[in-house]
Amino acid sequence: MPVPEPVPRPPYTVCAALLLLLLTGCAAAGTAPGPGGTAPGPAAVRTGAHAPTGNAGAHAPTGAAGPGAAAARGLAAPTAPREIRMLGQTVRSAIPAESRQALVVTGNSPDSSEATAVLYTRDDPAVGWEPAAGPWPAHNALYGWTDEHRVNDLRTPIGVYGLTAAGGLLEAPGTELPYVQSPAFTASGEGFDGESLEGSFDYVIAIDYNRVPGASPLDPTRPLGEERGGGIWLHVEHGGPTQGCISLPEDRMEELLRILDPAKLPVIVMGDGAALAR
Template sequence: MITHRARVALLAASLLLTGCGGGAAASPDHNAPAPATTSAAPGTPAPEAAARTVPRQLPGLGPKTRSAVPAAARQVVVVTGRGPDSPLSEVVLHRRTGTGWQPGPVWPAHNALRGWTDHHRAGDLRTPIGVYGLSDAGGRLPDPGTRLPYDRSTGGFRSPGTGFEGESLAGSFDHVIAIDYNREPGTSPLDWTRPLGAGRGGGIWIHVDHGGPTHGCVSIAERHMKDLLRALDPALHPVVVMGDHASLAR
């Protein structure tokens, strides 16, 4: 009988060959709580939120993290993990206005099985902490209307098998956004270029949630994925800021 530890090791090895958190193509990853009921467009506050004071600073970020956000960035996707070893997180898209940062709805999400790390390594099953560009997108399905460059590939964005909790990975890479960790911006999410070397991992994406932890990516529900793709605008220099609560507060 295969133990849970052995199963996790086998799954990790197989998915490193295809994508998320280890390579190029793709490897699904999540099991998220029920999505938020709001359908407001990303970056657009709900009516009750609009009446509140717009924060001058991105909430939850400490001085070290804020200083890493480029001055030109007017869209910031903040991914906040529940804890350093937790695979559960939340995603909020913020839009900078003349009065402050306007938050969009809160979306439940998954990150890597073992949580977060300041020094990501290939196969460590942790999501890299930091601030990274969001410059390219793609997926198995047609472009849903993003302004980011979109590479459609029915063969490249493969998500075979099952996740860490036995969930199907089908559809995980229907749509993805490449996180510019150890990759060459301006290329397809499937590009294998690793400026920091293969040992530092790669293929870190935002992709469609499949109901369980990921290898290193961040995943959100399909409808939220489409909302995010349609909202992101290269002219606003979007970035993602991600990590657990304590790390982001530094």
């Protein structure tokens, strides 16, 4: 029987080339993905950075930058400052960049008179907004909310407004806001559900809708005209819908007055949930 001829072995240089090709192919499979499971960042692609199979702590060459490189080094990508979750971009952009206190009042629906209030602060811009007090139960106007408030429409105006002055029938409970104590804050009569209004204005904080910021809550000036209404306040809860104001329990009003700091340019962000998500 004839003996088969031996198969020629490839030259050493060819073997080396094949080995290099195999190693290069493994690197693509082992490179750590970027955030969200995306493909490696451009830096990893350009440099051909390798990660051993099964090694979660893949390394990028020194000097590599961007989220892909951070993921390749096993580091968390830089996080953006926290936003107030329920607010949409349009509403967020209406909050002044200098404001560091925001009372967010979220209505149950466009036509509801019930709402929830939470106070947020952002003392460290790098961290962003954080809840500081609440949630508190609140009431708004009888017929809910509106984008264009009119006098006697029994709706609360939607928007972002400054909180620059306070007052009340009672003595100030240690607030930094300008505070006017006056018997003119006496409330009487009944609310829409037959509840007594007595004590509703023991503490008030003026909401800067159609008024001169910083003026007394009792100032009657209406820059947008009388037909656009005014006198929109935060005041003490009386157990039912308001004519246009926001009401909170008395102890929560005291707490809010103590916390709000005019140096932090406090604002109120208010509206129904759908409106605030814009």
